[in-house]
Amino acid sequence: MIIGEVISRVVSTRKYDSLQGFKLLVIQPCFGSKDDCFVAADELGAGEGELVLVARGQAAQHALIKETPIDALVVGLIDEKPAITMSNIDSKNE
Template sequence: MLLGRVVGQVVATVRSPGFDNVSLLLVQDTTEEGWVGPTCVAVDLIGAGEGDVVLVTTGSAARVAAGSDSPTDRAVVAIADSVIRNGTASSRTA
């Protein structure tokens, strides 16, 4: 799983049948330097919103989580309430 932050939404009115009832989010990955990783589109399975810190599955785990045979490469599966690193916690909006 990856840790990311929701930085936007993707609106697509014409979609593959497996994507009819899901939201598409723009998620920025985190790196050791902070929130400077690449941004990718992920299927939202839980109702995350802009600014939320989320857990993202990739590859076949994303397809299983999405419960479909659609070509899903990333899926948001959890919203993190806090992230604790080296004994220091950051909130969901940090």
């Protein structure tokens, strides 16, 4: 799963019927390239600025009542950003 921040919302009037009822959120990844924003569906009520846990691929289907053309789903809201020793993250530059 990916940790990301909700940074916007997508409005799509013309779409497959099976996508009705989902909020579509633009997610910015917390790790890796912050440019690689993507869209995740949400049923948990995540708001802008919140940190969320996103499942991608077929795994997203296992949380849904019926199969939906969704490849990313908010599966949890994160209580607080996990404490990470940034020296580890930066160690590749050593």
